[in-house]
Amino acid sequence: xxxxxxFSADKKQLTVVADEVFDFGKVQDFRVAFSTDIEDxxxxxxxxxxxxxMDSSALGMLLNMQKxxxxxxxxxxxxxxxxxxxxxxxxxxxDKKFEIS
Amino acid sequence: MRILIVxxxxxxxxxxxxxxxxxxxxxxxxxESGHEALSLAKRIQPELVLLDxxxxxxxxxxxxxxxxxxxxxxxxxxxxxxxxxxxxxxVRCLDVGGDDFVAKxxxxxxxxAKISAHARTRELSKKSYEQNQQLIFYRNAVxxxxxxxxxxxxxxxxxxxxxxxxxxxxxxxxxxxxxxLLLFSAGPNGGLYYLVGDFTGHGLAAAIGALPVSQAFHxxxxxxxxxxxxxxxxxxxxxxxxxxxxxxxxxxxxxxLCGTRLExxxxxxxxxxxxxxxxxxxxxxxxxxxxxxILDADEMGKEIQRYQSTVGxxxxxxxxxxxxxxxxxxxxxxxxxxxHWVAAQADVTVTELFERITQFSQNTSPSDDLTCVxxxxxxxxxxxxxxxIAPIPFHLTFELDASAIKEGDPVxxxxxxxxxxxxxxxxxxxxFTVVSxxxxxxxxxxxxxxxxxxxxxxxxxxxxxxLRTQRLAQLSQAEISMTLTFDPVKRSLIILVRxxxxxxxxxxxxxQASLEDCFGRGIQLVAELTDSVQYLDAGNAVEVxxxx
Numbered sequence: 001x002x003x004x005x006x007f008s009a010d011k012k013q014l015t016v017v018a019d020e021v022f023d024f025g026k027v028q029d030f031r032v033a034f035s036t037d038i039e040d041x042x043x044x045x046x047x048x049x050x051x052x053x054m055d056s057s058a059l060g061m062l063l064n065m066q067k068x069x070x071x072x073x074x075x076x077x078x079x080x081x082x083x084x085x086x087x088x089x090x091x092x093x094x095d096k097k098f099e100i101s
Numbered sequence: 102m103r104i105l106i107v108x109x110x111x112x113x114x115x116x117x118x119x120x121x122x123x124x125x126x127x128x129x130x131x132x133e134s135g136h137e138a139l140s141l142a143k144r145i146q147p148e149l150v151l152l153d154x155x156x157x158x159x160x161x162x163x164x165x166x167x168x169x170x171x172x173x174x175x176x177x178x179x180x181x182x183x184x185x186x187x188x189x190x191x192v193r194c195l196d197v198g199g200d201d202f203v204a205k206x207x208x209x210x211x212x213x214a215k216i217s218a219h220a221r222t223r224e225l226s227k228k229s230y231e232q233n234q235q236l237i238f239y240r241n242a243v244x245x246x247x248x249x250x251x252x253x254x255x256x257x258x259x260x261x262x263x264x265x266x267x268x269x270x271x272x273x274x275x276x277x278x279x280x281x282l283l284l285f286s287a288g289p290n291g292g293l294y295y296l297v298g299d300f301t302g303h304g305l306a307a308a309i310g311a312l313p314v315s316q317a318f319h320x321x322x323x324x325x326x327x328x329x330x331x332x333x334x335x336x337x338x339x340x341x342x343x344x345x346x347x348x349x350x351x352x353x354x355x356x357x358l359c360g361t362r363l364e365x366x367x368x369x370x371x372x373x374x375x376x377x378x379x380x381x382x383x384x385x386x387x388x389x390x391x392x393x394x395i396l397d398a399d400e401m402g403k404e405i406q407r408y409q410s411t412v413g414x415x416x417x418x419x420x421x422x423x424x425x426x427x428x429x430x431x432x433x434x435x436x437x438x439x440x441h442w443v444a445a446q447a448d449v450t451v452t453e454l455f456e457r458i459t460q461f462s463q464n465t466s467p468s469d470d471l472t473c474v475x476x477x478x479x480x481x482x483x484x485x486x487x488x489x490i491a492p493i494p495f496h497l498t499f500e501l502d503a504s505a506i507k508e509g510d511p512v513x514x515x516x517x518x519x520x521x522x523x524x525x526x527x528x529x530x531x532x533f534t535v536v537s538x539x540x541x542x543x544x545x546x547x548x549x550x551x552x553x554x555x556x557x558x559x560x561x562x563x564x565x566x567x568l569r570t571q572r573l574a575q576l577s578q579a580e581i582s583m584t585l586t587f588d589p590v591k592r593s594l595i596i597l598v599r600x601x602x603x604x605x606x607x608x609x610x611x612x613q614a615s616l617e618d619c620f621g622r623g624i625q626l627v628a629e630l631t632d633s634v635q636y637l638d639a640g641n642a643v644e645v646x647x648x649x
Contacts, residue, residue, distance in 0.1 A: 021513065021533075023510075023512075023537055024541065024566070025510060027562055027563070027566045028563070028566065031562070049327065049403075052529075052530060052533075053513075053516075053530060053534065053537070054534065055533070055534045055537040055538055055623070055626075056534075056538055056622040056623035056626050057541065057623075059626075060556060060622065061562065064556070064559070064561075064562050067559055068559050079403065080327060080329055080330070080403055080405075081327065082325060082326060082327045082330070082530075083290055083292065083325055083327065083355060083357060083364070084289075084290050084325055084530030084531065085530070087290070087357075087630075088534060088626065088630075091625070091626055091629045091630070092622055092625075101405060101407065
């Protein structure tokens with residue numbers, strides 16, 4: 001099942017909406033979601049409003065995305081985190097690498 | 102029309118009866134004294150009285166007020182028939198309760214005209230009496246309905262009493278029903294949620310929306326949703342439910358377990374003010390969104406305001422009724438005034454604020470509902486362990502052989518099984534992450550002997566995934582067991598995960614992962630999310646403990 005994606009009108013901003021469970025089982029879907037048709041993308045947002053569960057492999061996947069896109073994409077955002085997911089991001093100190101809201 | 106003729110002179114009575122019959126009033130009764138008039142009137146309930154003044158037992162002046170007193174609320178015309186023609190006597194006729202007078206000997210035409218005029222007035226009075234009765238009936242019916250609705254409200258719009266020590270609040274509705282709403286609920290991960298809202302208008306029409314909002318709020322709070330999602334769901338519900346000219350301004354607040362991390366969604370409410378312990382405003386959380394029940398889902402913004410406060414800071418929220426209340430000179434109270442009051446006395450209670458508001462408005466009754474709620478930042482840890490939990494101890498064992506392992510990830514099923522127990526849902530997100538880490542470590546490293554170093558290269562994630570899939574397909578001999586033991590007395594949940602692999606040097610692994618690495622973060626997460634972690638045997642078994 002591919003992940004929901006949204007582009008801004010000028011194609012510069014890409015939003016990827018993660019599923020309810022964000023773990024290693026999503027590694028391929030996630031890779032496809034952030035790496036296809038991104039010629040003009042300057043900003044990537046991962047929308048976690050649906051995500052109830054997350055583990056460390058999801059954290060790894062987020063960092064991996066940042067590495068793969070670095071030099072191309074300048075801003076990475078994580079939005080709409082639920083409290084329990086935010087806690088995991090905070091423990092991993094992801095606020096240093098992503099704009100979290 | 103029933104007419105009572107009171108005269109001690111039989112000739113006079115005869116003349117009157119005769120004249121009335123000729124004019125179409127055949128229903129006449131005669132009384133020859135004041136006493137007889139009073140007792141007859143009780144029996145026949147006359148609709149008009151012709152009353153002589155001079156009688157032997159009691160004068161017409163005495164009879165008139167008594168007659169009036171014994172009739173019901175419908176106007177009973179009393180016309181004096183009098184031989185007296187001095188001004189004083191005529192005035193007295195009216196003073197004692199008479200409605201008109203006719204001089205003796207009476208003029209037939211004038212008397213007939215007066216009777217018909219008073220009959221019209223009586224008709225009017227009768228109509229207004231009946232309408233009054235109807236009004237009373239309707240008012241009683243509405244009151245009864247209000248009582249029923251009030252009862253339903255009392256039961257449906259409820260709050261979690263164990264949060265009472267943490268919130269200071271007061272609601273003052275303008276009518277029986279409150280268009281303002283205050284809801285609060287403990288979150289599943291410790292922490293608490295509250296909602297202060299204000300429906301358009303006030304009274305029953307405004308209050309009716311409180312029912313679905315309250316139900317949805319508590320359901321969402323128990324799932325630990327973000328304030329944005331709560332707002333989006335409430336918006337969708339209200340959009341369907343409310344008529345076009347009605348909406349719901351609301352502020353949603355989530356306070357995390359530590360008691361100082363605030364997440365605020367403000368759609369159409371006055372600024373929420375954050376004061377420090379000295380009473381100075383340190384932050385204003387202004388409305389960033391339109392009130393709920395107006396916009397379509399895709400038009401809604403998603404911005405949440407986040408703030409890290411410190412213990413002792415105080416978040417004050419109020420409905421617009423509070424700042425728009427007027428003094429007798431029609432000056433509004435305004436937000437500034439509230440800030441002044443808190444600056445002057447930092448620990449002012451909400452009750453004291455309401456006293457000041459009443460002083461300001463000088464007791465003029467407010468035209469809108471007033472609500473104020475104050476949360477002083479403090480640790481909410483005590484709250485976390487107050488949740489009721491199932492009193493039954495349990496012990497769940499999952500033993501997966503190679504074929505079961507190939508079936509797929511058992512983590513979600515394990516979490517669901519545990520979280521279906523009363524009071525355990527609070528753990529669900531932490532439990533998922535921890536069980537997922539432990540199971541995947543057992544599988545990837547213990548059983549499949551994969552090396553995370555593979556993930557170093559940018560494409561390593563896919564390489565790792567491919568290798569994992571490949572080794573999993575070839576797996577023929579393996580075992581992973583998970584044992585979950587719940588002790589309701591100690592309120593502890595212990596999870597033991599063991600795999601058939603050779604184990605590993607866990608002393609080495611426990612060093613912190615660097616921020617740059619795409620792996621090795623799992624055990625650190627487990628350590629933070631549980632109350633203890635312990636590797637056993639050769640490192641192929643691990644035991645973690647949660648305090649529930």
